[in-house]
Amino acid sequence: xxxxxxxxxxxGAVTAVIAVVALLLALLCRKHVRRGRKMxxxxxxxxxxxxxxxxxxxxxxxxxxxxxxxxxGAESRADDAEARAGMFRDEVxxxxxxxxxxxxxxxxSSHHPxxxxxxxxxxxxxxxxxxDSVLAxxxxxxxxxxxxxxxxxxxxxxxxxxxxxxxxxRLQTELDALQKEFTGSRSLTHKVLTADHLNEQNLRxxxxxxxxxxxxxxxxxxxxxxxxxxxxxxxxxxxxxRVKINSRLGATDVGIVxxxxxxxxxxxxELMANALEHSRDDLxxxxxxxxxxxxxxxxxxxxxxxxxxxxxxxxGARLISxxxxxxxxxxxxxxxxxxxxxxxxxxxxxxxxxxxxxxSPYGGVRAVVTIPPNLLTSIDEEAxxxxxxxxxxxxxxxxxxxxxxxxxxxPAADDAAGASRPRTPAPGTAAELPQRRRRVHAAPTGExxxxxHRAPDPERSRDxxxxxxxxxxxxxxxxxxxxxx
Amino acid sequence: MSRDKHQRRxxxxxxxTGSGTAAxxxxxxxxxxxxxxxxxxxxxxxxxxxxxxELVTDGSLTAVEIAGYLSLPVSVCLMLAEQLVSDGLLNASxxxxxxxxxxxxxxxxxxxxxEVLSGLQALRVA
Numbered sequence: 001x002x003x004x005x006x007x008x009x010x011x012g013a014v015t016a017v018i019a020v021v022a023l024l025l026a027l028l029c030r031k032h033v034r035r036g037r038k039m040x041x042x043x044x045x046x047x048x049x050x051x052x053x054x055x056x057x058x059x060x061x062x063x064x065x066x067x068x069x070x071x072x073g074a075e076s077r078a079d080d081a082e083a084r085a086g087m088f089r090d091e092v093x094x095x096x097x098x099x100x101x102x103x104x105x106x107x108x109s110s111h112h113p114x115x116x117x118x119x120x121x122x123x124x125x126x127x128x129x130x131x132d133s134v135l136a137x138x139x140x141x142x143x144x145x146x147x148x149x150x151x152x153x154x155x156x157x158x159x160x161x162x163x164x165x166x167x168x169x170r171l172q173t174e175l176d177a178l179q180k181e182f183t184g185s186r187s188l189t190h191k192v193l194t195a196d197h198l199n200e201q202n203l204r205x206x207x208x209x210x211x212x213x214x215x216x217x218x219x220x221x222x223x224x225x226x227x228x229x230x231x232x233x234x235x236x237x238x239x240x241x242r243v244k245i246n247s248r249l250g251a252t253d254v255g256i257v258x259x260x261x262x263x264x265x266x267x268x269x270e271l272m273a274n275a276l277e278h279s280r281d282d283l284x285x286x287x288x289x290x291x292x293x294x295x296x297x298x299x300x301x302x303x304x305x306x307x308x309x310x311x312x313x314x315x316g317a318r319l320i321s322x323x324x325x326x327x328x329x330x331x332x333x334x335x336x337x338x339x340x341x342x343x344x345x346x347x348x349x350x351x352x353x354x355x356x357x358x359x360s361p362y363g364g365v366r367a368v369v370t371i372p373p374n375l376l377t378s379i380d381e382e383a384x385x386x387x388x389x390x391x392x393x394x395x396x397x398x399x400x401x402x403x404x405x406x407x408x409x410x411p412a413a414d415d416a417a418g419a420s421r422p423r424t425p426a427p428g429t430a431a432e433l434p435q436r437r438r439r440v441h442a443a444p445t446g447e448x449x450x451x452x453h454r455a456p457d458p459e460r461s462r463d464x465x466x467x468x469x470x471x472x473x474x475x476x477x478x479x480x481x482x483x484x485x
Numbered sequence: 486m487s488r489d490k491h492q493r494r495x496x497x498x499x500x501x502t503g504s505g506t507a508a509x510x511x512x513x514x515x516x517x518x519x520x521x522x523x524x525x526x527x528x529x530x531x532x533x534x535x536x537x538x539e540l541v542t543d544g545s546l547t548a549v550e551i552a553g554y555l556s557l558p559v560s561v562c563l564m565l566a567e568q569l570v571s572d573g574l575l576n577a578s579x580x581x582x583x584x585x586x587x588x589x590x591x592x593x594x595x596x597x598x599x600e601v602l603s604g605l606q607a608l609r610v611a
Contacts, residue, residue, distance in 0.1 A: 172494065179498050179558040186511045186567060189560040193499040200497060219493050232495035241503050241529075265495070388536045388555045389496045 087119060088127060094118045095131055103135055107142050150328045157329075158213035161206045165218055168203040175199060197235075204236040204269055211266065211342040212327055216349075221261040223377050226254050226289055226297055227390035229261055233268035234287070239276050246288045247393040252386060254297060255379040256371060263346040264299075264371060267354055270339035271301045271367040279305035279364055286362075295373035304362035313357050313365075316340045320347060320354050351375065498561040501533035502568065509567045515559060518545040518578045519566055526574065533557070537565055538574055545578070 098115060105112035117123050117131065175196040179189070207218055227247050234243040256264055268287075275285040286302040308316065319327070319340035327341045343354050353370040360366040379386075513519075521542045526535055533555065540551055552562035569575040 169493065176494055176497075179560055183515060183560040183563060186509055186564055189564050193497075193502060193561070193564075196497055197499050221495065222492055224495065228495055231500065232497075235497050235500045240500070241531075387496045388533050388557070389500045389531075391532055 084124075087122065091118055091123065091127065091131055095134060099135060100138060103139055104142075107139060107146075146328070146330065150330055153329055154213040158210055158215050161210035161213065162215055162218075165203065165206045165210055168199055168206060169218070171199050172196070172203065197238075200236050201238055204266075204273075207266065208270065208338050208342045211345055212329075212332075212336075212338045214327075214345070217262040217266055217346070219262060220258055222258050223255045223379055224258070224261040225252075225379060225386045225390060226256055226299070226371075226376075227252075227393075228387055229256055229265045230268055230287060230289060230299055231387075231390050233265045234272055236269045237273050237276060239281070242276060242281075242284050243272055244284045244286055245391045246286070247391050248288055248290050249297065249393050250291055251378075252393055253378045253381050254291065255377045256297075257375050257377050260350045260352060260371070260375040263350045264352060264369065264375075267343045267346055267352070267369055268299060268301070270343055271354070271356075271369065274339060275301050275303035275305070275365065275367070278308075279303040295376070297371045297376060299369040299371070301367040301369075302360040302362055303364035304360070305364035307359065307364050308356075316356050320344045320356065323348075498558050501531060501557060501561055502564050503529070503531055509564075509571055511563075511567070513548060513563055513566055513570065513577055515549045515563065516547045517566075518547055519551065519570075519575045520545040520578070522574055522576050524574050527572070530572075530574075534565060534569060534574075537562075537569060541575065 094117070102112060102114045106114050114135065117128060123131075175192060178192050179196070182188070211217060226249065227245070230245055234240040234245065237243070272285060272287065279285065283304045286300075288300045288302075290298045290300070292298055316337070319337070320343045327345060329336065332338060332341055340356075346352075347354055352372065352375060354367065355370075356365060356367045358366040358368065519537075519541050521538050523542075526538060536555060537551055540546060540554055546554075548563050548566050549559055551557075551566070552559040555562065557565075566575060566577070570577050
């Protein structure tokens with residue numbers, strides 16, 4: 001090996017070096033490849049990270065946007081709530097300053113209106129309910145309290161009236177006994193009668209107040225003649241002479257059952273009192289009693305006064321209608337119209353009927369008390385004759401009927417005699433009851449002849465028509481002249 | 486007036502006389518005989534005035550009797566009678582029993598004279 005030449009050695013060394021370099025290069029290359037790969041992976045991952053960040057950024061952006069929107073929404077909601085709270089405040093102040101005072105007035109007198117909400121359309125249903133419930137509550141409390149106070153006032157007034165009424169009845173008994181037991185001087189009798197009348201008027205006022213306050217009339221009568229009840233009713237008033245009672249009941253035995261007797265008397269008294277009060281002192285008040293076809297008895301009270309205003313009639317009619325059972329003193333006005341209120345209570349309790357909404361033929365008020373058949377009875381006149389102070393019945397209104405032709409002459413002559421007769425009953429017939437006579441104006445039968453058939457007369461009709469035409473023309477000319485003038 | 490003592494009065498007596506009338510002086514006695522004069526009643530007379538006049542149209546009655554017939558207190562009936570007498574509707578006369586009324590000749594009746602005679606005889610016997 002020694003033989004190897006130097007060039008060879010050198011060549012070998014170069015080869016080895018090359019090999020080493022190649023190796024090294026190869027190694028280096030591998031390292032680079034590895035690093036390249038690593039870098040590539042890193043690159044890739046970084047790319048992915050960038051993507052992730054991008055999406056994150058996007059979602060963050062969206063969040064920001066939604067947050068923004070939320071903020072805006074919240075802001076608008078806050079404004080809205082503010083506005084609504086303001087409106088509610090307005091409504092509440094409107095309630096306090098306008099609606100509640102109006103309600104107070106409305107409770108006093110129902111024709112005052114209670115205004116509604118300020119913003120009827122914009123208000124929430126719950127708010128409306130709430131605000132209205134305040135009104136309902138306040139009016140409920142006020143009404144309840146009013147009823148309580150009114151009931152207390154009525155109870156006090158009723159107690160006082162009933163005590164006073166009882167005393168007045170005792171006084172009445174004493175005065176009655178005084179009249180019956182003594183026949184002293186006439187001036188004493190006169191004074192006792194005056195005292196009796198004053199006491200009776202007082203009794204009527206007290207009894208009326210007691211009835212308005214819920215008391216019963218004070219005593220029960222037996223079955224009583226209608227005429228007696230009406231006459232007795234008039235006796236309780238000042239100026240009873242002005243009350244002219246005409247009984248056209250036909251029968252004298254018509255009575256009212258005991259339980260309704262005093263109530264009807266009180267109602268009649270009040271109606272007559274109104275009639276007397278609202279007509280002049282020199283005018284009579286006409287009271288007539290009629291039995292109607294359906295069996296009820298009507299007591300009609302007519303006055304020739306000024307009449308009532310429609311409002312007063314409506315108010316009175318409301319008070320006397322049987323619908324209103326409880327009468328409030330606060331509703332009676334000032335001065336309190338107790339009469340109608342008392343009648344209303346009696347009507348509700350006893351089932352007769354009163355109407356005041358008909359005008360009287362004399363221009364005033366016509367009040368009618370209707371007593372249904374179930375409150376009527378017939379009284380035995382032998383056992384209990386009617387008082388001499390009660391009016392006797394005159395004839396009932398009947399249609400004038402032409403009598404049968406055969407009996408035509410004789411009654412007509414009778415009637416003519418009757419017409420010339422004085423109004424006082426002739427001696428001999430005095431004790432008898434008034435007899436029904438045919439009306440006087442039905443008597444002259446000769447004047448009213450039945451229409452007979454006439455033969456047509458052409459000249460007569462021509463004359464009549466020409467007269468008619470002339471009259472028509474002259475009438476028309478007259479108006480024309482007037483118009484031109 | 487009232488049919489039952491226990492029932493409260495409905496028709497007071499002043500209805501008969503009228504409340505506005507002033508008191509007249511007492512001229513009549515409870516036994517004064519009253520008779521209608523035949524004059525007609527005026528419109529201011531009450532139905533009771535009419536009944537009183539009707540009662541005494543056919544013959545005399547005393548005030549007490551009238552009160553009894555009409556169920557009125559005697560005091561009130563006297564007042565009514567005085568009103569009617571002053572109005573000229575009633576004639577009042579001194580109370581004399583019917584038997585004492587003079588006959589046509591202006592002398593006491595035969596019946597009365599006989600009764601007086603029998604009374605005197607009865608006295609003599611005693």
